Amino acid sequence: MKRYYYMDILTILATIAVVFLHTSEYAFSNQTGDSHWVIAVILQVTFIWAVPIFFMMSGAHLLDYRERYDTVTFFKKRMTKVFVPFIFWSFVWYILNPFIFHQPTDYHIGQFIDAVMHNSIQPIFWFFYFVIGFYISAPLLAKITNKADKTLALYLLTVNMVFVNILSYYYEVRLQTDNFFLHGIQIGAAGGVGFFVVGWYLKNTVLHKWQKNMLYVAALASVAIMIALTIYLSIKRGKFAREVYD
Structure with a gap:
């Protein structure tokens, strides 16, 4: 199996980024305007790509x-x-x-299953649900991701971009309910499917220099916009605006 050394580097960088995320949780304290809070917000937004990078590499590998x-x-x-x-x-x-947590409980299998289904045992396990959902969908997605003809993969990524990355993001930032189209477009717009497919796509596609430059500029612009908008909306609302850099 061919080894992709850039993925080794990404794994190292993403692991470091996770550490930055977990050591800057002061951002969630709602101490809006405080200088330490601003630094924490900048760190949270700057390194939020960590887990999506792991998702993308899972798609690229699997x-x-x-x-x-x-x-x-x-x-x-x-x-x-x-x-x-x-x-x-x-x-x-x-x-x-x-x-x-010094809370009495009555252990039984039904309670355990219910807690697993609602992620109420250990919230930090949220990524397991994404990854397991991806594994269940992988046989279907593997039929869409064809190296000889990437048309279907691009179609899925376009649907994901429009309905998740643009429309849903817009409504989340405005604290409104997601657009109802999402309930009918699950295969292309559910969960983190876009991360997994775009990871596969980038692994199997040679980008032109102008395409790379466009992505670099878009990434830098995104970071700047998310930092500014997170700070602005958090101060305006008096609480941390997590949805801005979702």
């Missing part, structure tokens, strides 16, 4: 899994590497939480 093994083998590998650890550590936290 959406061509049929070149290496069949779908049954794919699910077996994902089961042992992700699903089993997810259930195991969810159970550990389910047992320990009452002792950590």
Whole structure:
């Protein structure tokens, strides 16, 4: 299997970025206007790409899994590497939480299943739900992501861009309910599907210099806009505007 060294570098950088995110959570304190709060917001926005980068690399690695093994083998590998650890550590936290937070509880399997389904055991496990959802969808997405003909992949990314990255973002920033079209376009606009597919697309596409430059400029503009808008709306609303850099 070919090794992509830029992904090794991205893994290192994204890991460092996660540390920055978890050490700048003062941004969520609603101490709007405070100089330390402003620095924390800048760090949060600047490094928010960490987990999406991991999602993109998962798509880059796994959406061509049929070149290496069949779908049954794919699910077996994902089961042992992700699903089993997810259930195991969810159970550990389910047992320990009452002792950590000094809350009496009546342990039973129904309560555990309900807590897993609603991510109420350990909220930091949210990424497991994204990744497992991606694995379940991978056999379908793998049919769309075709190296010889990227038309369907581009169509899916266009739908995702319009309905998630533009329309949904607009309504989230305005604290309004998501546009109702999302309920009918799940395959192209659900969860983090765009991250996984665009990761595969960038791995298998040679970009022209002008395309790279356009992406660099867009990235820098996005960071500047998100920092400014997060600070402005947080101060205006008197609480941290997390949705601005979603």
